[in-house]
Amino acid sequence: MGTTPSHKDADPAEEANMLSGDGGIYLVVADETAEFELAMKYAAHMAAQNKGHVAVLYALPDQDFQHWGNIQERMRREQREKAERFLWDVAGKLNAFNDTKPSFLLEEGSIQDALVRIIDRDLNIRVLVLGAGTESSGPGPLVSYFTTKGLTRLRIPMLLVPDHVRVQK
Numbered sequence: 082m083g084t085t086p087s088h089k090d091a092d093p094a095e096e097a098n099m100l101s102g103d104g105g106i107y108l109v110v111a112d113e114t115a116e117f118e119l120a121m122k123y124a125a126h127m128a129a130q131n132k133g134h135v136a137v138l139y140a141l142p143d144q145d146f147q148h149w150g151n152i153q154e155r156m157r158r159e160q161r162e163k164a165e166r167f168l169w170d171v172a173g174k175l176n177a178f179n180d181t182k183p184s185f186l187l188e189e190g191s192i193q194d195a196l197v198r199i200i201d202r203d204l205n206i207r208v209l210v211l212g213a214g215t216e217s218s219g220p221g222p223l224v225s226y227f228t229t230k231g232l233t234r235l236r237i238p239m240l241l242v243p244d245h246v247r248v249q250k
Contacts, residue, residue, distance in 0.1 A: 102132025105207030106184075108199065110192060111139040111171060115244060116212025116221055121171065122248040123240075124210040125181040133207070135183040137171055138199055139164045140192040161187065179250050193226055197234045206237055213241040 107124040111117060124135050141160050168185045175181040188195035200206050211227070213220040220228075220241070227239055 104128060104131035104133025106134050106136045106203065106205045107208050107210050108136050108138060108196075108206050109210050110196065110223060111137050111167065113167075114212070114214075114221070116214055116242075118174075118212070119244060119246065119248065120210045120212035120242050121175065122178055123212075123242045123246070124208075125175050125179050125183075126248050126250075127208070127210070127240075128181065129179055135175065135181050136186060136199075136206070137168065137183050138186045138188060138192075138195060139168060140195040141187060141189045143190055192223065193231055193234075196223075196227075197231075200235065200237055209235065209237060209239045211239060211241055212244060214244050216244075 107128045109117070109120050109124045111121075121135070121137070127133065128135050141157070141164060164187055168187075172183060172185075175183050186199055188199065196209065200209065209227070211221070211224050213224045219225060224241060227235060228241075
């Protein structure tokens with residue numbers, strides 16, 4: 082495949098500077114939705130146009146089995162392995178789409194809090210790119226959160242990509 086996902090311990094700013102121009106980082110949140118696929122492609126397109134870089138955040142949910150130590154550790158390990166497999170798949174898709182080599186971030190906790198932590202600690206992140214569903218069910222939980230009470234937590238612009246937009250290479 083040729084693309085190596087980054088690990089949580091890697092400094093995304095340093096990695097992005099090595100892989101991109103001065104266009105900054107376009108941050109996307111990984112999940113298994115069509116909106117993610119669209120946001121990922123749009124971010125890759127925008128990063129290529131602006132000499133930037135794509136970073137993909139995958140949030141691992143908190144597990145609250147503190148009194149079951151071995152079970153908690155096994156569940157955490159299985160979640161991380163699943164996330165890594167998913168991110169390898171994402172790396173392949175981005176590489177096939179337009180030769181993008183993204184950075185990957187694995188964080189534990191709620192996705193909203195993980196996003197804010199990542200954005201606050203990395204000043205190279207320029208835009209949060211989210212896919213927005215236009216179905217009757219609404220735009221999605223992240224879009225709903227960050228366009229209402231979570232908006233004050235963002236220090237960067239958020240780009241919403243409606244699900245009917247098509248992205249060209």
